[in-house]
Amino acid sequence: MIQPLVPRLAIIGAGLIGSSLARAAREKHLAGTLVVADADPAVCERVRQLGFADVVTQDAGEAAEGSDIVVVAVPVGASGKVAEVVGPRLKPGAILSDVGSVKGFVVEAMAPHVPAHAHLIPAHPVAGTEFSGPDAGFATLFENRWCIVTPPEGADPQAVARIVGLWRAAGANVETMSAQHHDLVLAITSHVPHLIAYNIVGTAAHLEETLTSEVIKFSAGGFRDFTRIASSDPTMWRDVFLTNRDAVLEMLGRFTEDLTALQRAIRYGDGDVLFEHFARTRAIRRSIIEQGQETAAPDFGRRAAEKPKHEDS
Template sequence: MSEVKFKKIALIGIGLIGSSLARVIRQKKLADHIAISTRTGTTLERARELKLGDSYTTDNGKAVEDADLVIVSVPVGSSGQVAKEIAPHLKPGAIVTDVGSTKASVIRQMKPELPDNVIFIPGHPIAGTEFSGPDAGFADLFINRWCILTPLPDTDEKAIAKLTQFWEACGAKVDRMDPEHHDLVLAITSHLPHLIAYNIVGTASDLEKVTNSEVIAYSASGFRDFTRLASSDPTMWRDICLNNKDAIIEMLGRFSEDLASLQRAIRWGDGQALFDLFTRTRAVRRGIIDAGQEVDAPDFGRQVARKHPEDLKK
């Protein structure tokens, strides 16, 4: 059993992250009571069927009453509205955190709404899959993943330590950053990759001379690796784009500049420049594997069912 424990944790939003939190909180006994709140009635019913919490409501204000930890897991564009709804109902001394993929914008939206007698500590667990909704969560989601906290100046260190302990109990490693730096780091490690993935899948869908069924049939040659990211939740990603605009545009600019340079090397047959780029990028994957953030197996260790036609005949 973990040493960190809350009397009541309120989970606002019960999608992939919220429902994973519900599961690990239960498994690790991190709260006496889990209150679940979500905007949509059908999602709430599903959470109840899955027995994710101890109480269920579509009223965010009601959910946070008496909670000593409130975790907001909604698309970042909705953080301000949620803060407004929960503010009058928060217990003095409660820790309020979030899991949003952008931090400066979430702080701009939430901070002015929240009362001074609660402790607001913005956070972002770097974990997820391409699936969404309460069925998509699992208790192990945060294990060996980083959770970045971006506390504001003069935040109570004891509260930060307690939230850190909470995430560690969930299996995560915790790091601290300035919100602006977080947004820049995530723009390159997460936001740009998703945009590139969405974009190439869009480009491939719009060709006149290559059909969609050809793209699908021959996707194993590289394309399919992009489709995982490109099937992530559209609302979540729309909100990220709208809420981390400057950093994303900065990274897109750099990427496009580099791509133009690569295209020039191809046009002019500069084999050495191509070889050099294709060589230096290898080391990065090695680093990610060594850091335990990736599997070493070919094809991500994809377990595609391989049945030999000859064997099927037997």
């Protein structure tokens, strides 16, 4: 029998990310024993029904006991509390990791609870959907997506290699960087985009009631795509903004300055400024498609599937 990558793997939190990692580990036989813990008894029951874990428990400490790798997959704001429970139960050489969208705060919150005989190696798989909970996960979520590992200074290289290996085995491409740099990059690629999506959907909701119903009706003009992002888990995103405040405010400041410039061009009818800006942003899209982080299918494939059978040529 082939030795599994991780003899005992514990995943704390069975939401979208935790349950997807569990499914990937299950499907690819990455763990000798796969333990999933969730504080919510209803979630535990559902995980048992879905059957993607060997052991299911409400007790994070019990899950951590004897585990080689413990991955905390809870909203960032709860990571310190979980580490407090899990830390004392970590065996010598065990690795505590996470999947949080903010890394500086997570290190601050978790590090004090990690005993000297264990390792803290945070990670962030940059993948997801707008759905939450154990039913939302799927085994291929991380395939060809990036996972950013942020080893603290002086981290044990072997421990880093094991976390990198786990995510590669789950299908992800792995990059390492500092927690601080991660938080700056994610502020612009993820946190500010989510905030402005939440914001414009909120603006539409504040309109007079008849107008709001028309916004829903005619949402295919662009608004619809924002509502998808703006339906992501509220607890997770509240925590992101509270814990990555400085980088988000910095990037939000740049966003607002740029928007003011476009607004000014609209007010004064400066078509050249608008055209030049709009033409430039196309190049960035092209790069993303070239790097395989997106397909070129129009309209997110909503129509693409129907296209070939109706095409003229």
